[in-house]
Amino acid sequence: MSRSTKSAASSKIDIRGVAARARVSIATVSRTINHVPTVDPALAKRVWKAVKELNYFPNTQARALVSGRSRLFGLIVSEITNPFFPELIQQFEAIAVQHGYEILLGSTSYDAAKTEQCVRRMLERKVDGVAVMTFGIEELLLNRFEEGDIPTVFIDLGPSTPHSRTISVDYQQGITEAIQHLAALGHRDIAFLSGPLRMHSAQARSDAFARAMQQAGLVTRPEWMLEGTHTLDGGRDAMQRMLKTRRWPTAIVCSNDVTAIGVQHALFDARLRVPEDFSLVGFDDIHLAEYTIPPLTTVRMASEDLAHAAIGTLLEMLGTAEAAAGTPVPTHLIVRQTTGSPRTNATAARATGRKSPVKH
Amino acid sequence: MSRSTKSAASSKIDIRGVAARARVSIATVSRTINHVPTVDPALAKRVWKAVKELNYFPNTQARALVSGRSRLFGLIVSEITNPFFPELIQQFEAIAVQHGYEILLGSTSYDAAKTEQCVRRMLERKVDGVAVMTFGIEELLLNRFEEGDIPTVFIDLGPSTPHSRTISVDYQQGITEAIQHLAALGHRDIAFLSGPLRMHSAQARSDAFARAMQQAGLVTRPEWMLEGTHTLDGGRDAMQRMLKTRRWPTAIVCSNDVTAIGVQHALFDARLRVPEDFSLVGFDDIHLAEYTIPPLTTVRMASEDLAHAAIGTLLEMLGTAEAAAGTPVPTHLIVRQTTGSPRTNATAARATGRKSPVKH
């Protein structure tokens, strides 16, 4: 209220206004605010004073138009309502801001038209680079972004071209830990509930599961390798289907945490108990995993690591940063309360729905 | 791959290129793609043909620079990791896109510096309007956005000025339903766990609770009016504090769903059961509410309605749409499984931690 003393007619403050007030040219103003070192300290001081007094800030559009850089990173994810992605977005944004970039968000919702629109928006707004964590977008990106010469990083496992890189994740480590943990508890019949297998990261988790089972000397039964959708509903539906079959596993490993929560719900509805009747392992370790009832044992993949690697790679491709070591993002098991020893006769639970005391 | 036949050197297609190929002036190209009706159909056809062939799309920045409209709406929320907001964001974006706008997202994380930065970003990118659902931002917005002449809509209960409007929500309806539901089940001792009271919407929910209690002839005890943070951790912590006090309520109404999930977790940790030992009501009806164990009784406030009203108001302020009826966004109770009759002696549960059969 008392602040806008002389900047009352301030709706139109541009670089010219600042130049006039500081009694320098607009070029000097530009150089000053862009921290070009060759400007005389005395003039710079006058410029900053004028900037402050007039409450000036540069017009991003004009700046982008002439410099060719928008200082914008695109981030394309599958679905913003899956809690893992907001956590990733938050990290991604925080790190981007540290490097002077902002983010333009796009979610595909697993829909071809929306995906197409996403890519188009990114091109129209002239993003300087784009990070992708979804599927079904590869050919679009390669056709269009390469033409536009836009660096692309896939999280994870995308095509590798001169314009695109991949952040790899060490799925094997965490999933092997999970299988070993279950095996140590006495489980032998373990099912895997994957995400949509068209999605590279879902396929990779599925493969890691199969390998870990083999290493542990356990057999994977095909009917216990289910394809889900990485959603709450998908987890619930898949579990309900499995409950209709004759033979049940004693443990279920899920490709992400929301799928596991969906499974928990299906079991609750069927009056089955976790971990007494079924042990359950998730993947991602979203913040919510700590708050499910009971708290979810899960494989942690730090969204911060992902975001860090993605932006580092992007900056490197833009020539702004040195090549960072391309070590895969690590994963590891977090044991909470959805895993326990299997019942000696698992199918007994089916009819009774009895409770056993909550472990602690 | 086969598509880019002659657009190989296509990285630099601008309006001039299209004009040359269609043998018209750039003004005609501009008019055509902006659907100005005074262009000759024959020429328009040639232009569209050239656009297709060259895979042309306009440069958003140049367009915004000269036209003064960025076709961008800002959306400022508290915290993207609270699942309610992604749902809102998704709806908001979908509706914005329908009207030819995109959204620029900002989250304040309840932090003054981040809030300041948010506002600045919105101004720099020259958003055409901004919708706000957080707190502590009002004076910033009024000082800065009014200068920039940017329409602002608060969801809900913000200051009312020539430049800003408010989307109101009928909190009373849903919360009254909740209290009546609990009273009918036999509850008299009902606590309220609010969000941060600096936030208007949190304060409004708290007020609605007090009024509903009074209408139902129940007394609200001050020590049962707790202030939370609208987060998982906040809900858990508040409940843990309450469990240390001497006298417990039999039911708890929470100001949002994640708070309720936090409460559920605290009760689980303390070996107390929902709804046997405590009935629990949330607010928002996020998708996840259906998946908690047991599924959460909650007051539904449709994020779609909020988004719809916010964008409608924004368009109206921009003169693009007619004044829509300003009816408050409705709320209503969704009964699931976290509410039931209170035990005759609630404190009995404290020591035993016994189970009773799950209701259905």
Added chain:
DNA sequence: GACGGTGCAGAAAACGTTTACGGAGAAGCC
């Protein structure tokens, strides 16, 4: 047949920056 009106395309001026370029002055060298 001259004249005013109308319809529609093109020329050119913005929009607010960055940056290549030229030039003025100071400083260094012989």
Added chain:
DNA sequence: GGCTTCTCCGTAAACGTTTTCTGCACCGTC
């Protein structure tokens, strides 16, 4: 002291659009 070299500022040309304004052609009217 004159020459070159170096600093650092200002002028002006971009960047890719939209939009105003001008002008041409065509039409109907008297």
